[in-house]
Amino acid sequence: MSPTILVTGGAGFIGSHTCVALAAAGYAPLILDNLGNSDVRVLDRLARIIGTAPRFVEGDVRDRALLDRLFREEAISGVIHFAGLKAVGDSVADPITYYQNNVHGSFVLTEAMQAAGVRTLIFSSSATVYGDPDSSPIPESAALRPANPYGRSKLMVEDALRDLRRADPAWRIALLRYFNPVGAHESGLIGEHPQGKPNNLMPFVSQVAVGLRDKLSVHGGDYPTADGTGVRDYVHVMDLAEGHVAALRHAEKQPGLVTLNLGTGQGASVLDVVKAFERASGKTIAYEVGPRRPGDVPAYWGDPALAESLLGWRARRGLDQMCEDSWRWQQGNPTGYA
Ligand code: NAD
Ligand code: UD1
Numbered sequence: 001m002s003p004t005i006l007v008t009g010g011a012g013f014i015g016s017h018t019c020v021a022l023a024a025a026g027y028a029p030l031i032l033d034n035l036g037n038s039d040v041r042v043l044d045r046l047a048r049i050i051g052t053a054p055r056f057v058e059g060d061v062r063d064r065a066l067l068d069r070l071f072r073e074e075a076i077s078g079v080i081h082f083a084g085l086k087a088v089g090d091s092v093a094d095p096i097t098y099y100q101n102n103v104h105g106s107f108v109l110t111e112a113m114q115a116a117g118v119r120t121l122i123f124s125s126s127a128t129v130y131g132d133p134d135s136s137p138i139p140e141s142a143a144l145r146p147a148n149p150y151g152r153s154k155l156m157v158e159d160a161l162r163d164l165r166r167a168d169p170a171w172r173i174a175l176l177r178y179f180n181p182v183g184a185h186e187s188g189l190i191g192e193h194p195q196g197k198p199n200n201l202m203p204f205v206s207q208v209a210v211g212l213r214d215k216l217s218v219h220g221g222d223y224p225t226a227d228g229t230g231v232r233d234y235v236h237v238m239d240l241a242e243g244h245v246a247a248l249r250h251a252e253k254q255p256g257l258v259t260l261n262l263g264t265g266q267g268a269s270v271l272d273v274v275k276a277f278e279r280a281s282g283k284t285i286a287y288e289v290g291p292r293r294p295g296d297v298p299a300y301w302g303d304p305a306l307a308e309s310l311l312g313w314r315a316r317r318g319l320d321q322m323c324e325d326s327w328r329w330q331q332g333n334p335t336g337y338a
Contacts, residue, residue: 002028004074005248008061008109009082010054011038013192014124014181014237016046018080020190021241023050027248030074032067033083034060037195041337045189061105064112071116078120078172078251080244081109084153087199088128088295091150102153103160110164120172120251122244123161125154127179127233127263127302136267137303140177140259147295158259165257172251179233179263179302181240183322184329191329192237193336201273202234202322206330209283216285218270220292225299229270229289233263233301236317236325246311263302264315272319280323281331 005022009015010031016038019029031043031054040056047053059066061083070076084102085091091098106123113119128151129144146152158175165171182202184191197213198204207213221228243262250258268276274285308314317325 002026003077004028004030006030006032006070006074006076006079007054007082008032008079009084009124011035011040011042011056012082014178014240015080015082016042016190017185017237017241018082018244019046019054020049020185021238021245023054025245027245029054030070030076031056032059032061032070034058037085039337042190045337048189049185049187062101062108064108067109067112068115071112071118076116076118078122078248079109079113079118080122080248081106082124084124086150088148088150089199091153092148095149098149098153099156102150103156106157107160110161119168119170120248121161122174122176122247122251123157125158125175125177126151127177127261127300129155129158129177130300132297133300136300137265138261138300139303140261140306162257170255171257172255173257174247174251175257175259176243176247177259177261177302178240179235179261181237182234183236183238183317183325185238186325186328188325188328188332191326191333193333201270202326205273205277205285206326208285209277209281209327210330210334212334214286216274216287218287218289219296221289223292223298225269227269227271230296231267231269231299231301233266234268234273234319234322235263235315236322239315239317243307243311243313246313250311258310260307260310261302261304262307262315263304265302265304267299267301268319273323276319277323277327280320281327
């Protein structure tokens with residue numbers, strides 16, 4: 001029988017793609033999601049890709065009674081914990097909500113896991129824990145100095161999980177620090193559809209390409225980078241999804257805690273992304289270079305060598321494929337799952 005993996009936040013962007021990778025690897029994903037930032041119709045799409053819809057429980061990861069029931073009734077062998085809030089600006093405006101959801105939610109989950117004797121946990125951290133790094137590529141050993149409540153909520157959970165593992169060596173934990181997840185499943189059936197105006201670059205560019213927005217505002221053209229625009233490590237969401245499966249397999253083999261960057265190890269500028277998206281879509285992306293966005297870092301990318309040596313994982317999909325897959329999703333679903 002396929003081992004059941006509880007996927008909190010599994011209806012969301014990265015979680016839904018990870019359900020595809022889990023099913024392909026012979027696991028049975030069980031999604032727990034409160035649908036606060038996702039659409040239940042993703043389940044039909046997942047059924048079309050996987051063959052059967054993953055099991056789904058609508059609920060909140062902070063609901064201890066619900067978690068206890070799930071762990072009692074289901075033979076859950078491990079947990080991938082995506083559930084959380086991720087908008088940096090909102091976290092500055094409403095920090096307690098962020099700490100409540102991201103930190104308290106993770107604590108309720110780990111308490112329930114401890115009580116149930118389930119000690120395999122893959123946690124969604126973020127490269128945002130590095131803040132403005134001294135240099136790139138960033139190794140996992142770099143200084144941790146997140147610059148906003150969202151980033152601090154991730155670091156708090158990382159710290160707590162490190163302490164938990166010290167207190168109880170039976171835990172098997174992977175802290176995965178994602179760089180910039182983009183793209184969509186190659187079928188074009190699932191993808192990212194932010195509510196309202198997108199904050200992030202790739203969804204904004206694809207909304208310009210499909211005609212939902214007039215033009216991209218490039219946040220700063222005077223950075224000390226090759227073309228003056230910000231540089232990031234964009235990583236295809238299916239590569240990221242496969243990284244979770246690799247981390248889960250590693251945790252199953254070996255107790256302990258690992259902290260891993262998941263990125264490509266390569267930086268791309270805003271204009272590199274614009275050009276790649278134009279190639280992928282055959283559309284012209286209108287843009288205008290405006291002022292820098294407050295809080296933005298000029299350039300960073302990750303060092304993924306540790307993930308490769310420990311997990312045998314590395315990102316295989318390049319920027320062109322990220323744009324082609326985003327475009328297929330965007331074109332087929334201009335209003336998301338609606
Ligand atoms: P997402 O918003 O698409 O997915 C998160 C899911 O969690 C949503 O479906 C939401 O409804 C659900 N959720 C939120 N709070 C919940 C709660 N208390 N109980 C149950 N469900 C809850 O976001 P995503 O991009 O898929 O990100 C997944 C995780 O990865 C998050 O923890 C995020 O912080 C982290 N992360 C994301 C990025 C990124 O750029 N997308 C980068 C680094 C880290
Ligand atoms: C943002 C978050 C970060 C999160 C990451 C995940 C902030 C400050 N940081 O990072 O915590 O982990 O998303 O993907 O929000 N850009 C434009 N025009 C736009 C949008 C973005 O020029 O309309 C530029 C940005 O200035 C940046 C690059 O595109 O140089 C990428 O931006 P974005 O997609 O928002 O990601 P990050 O800023 O890296």
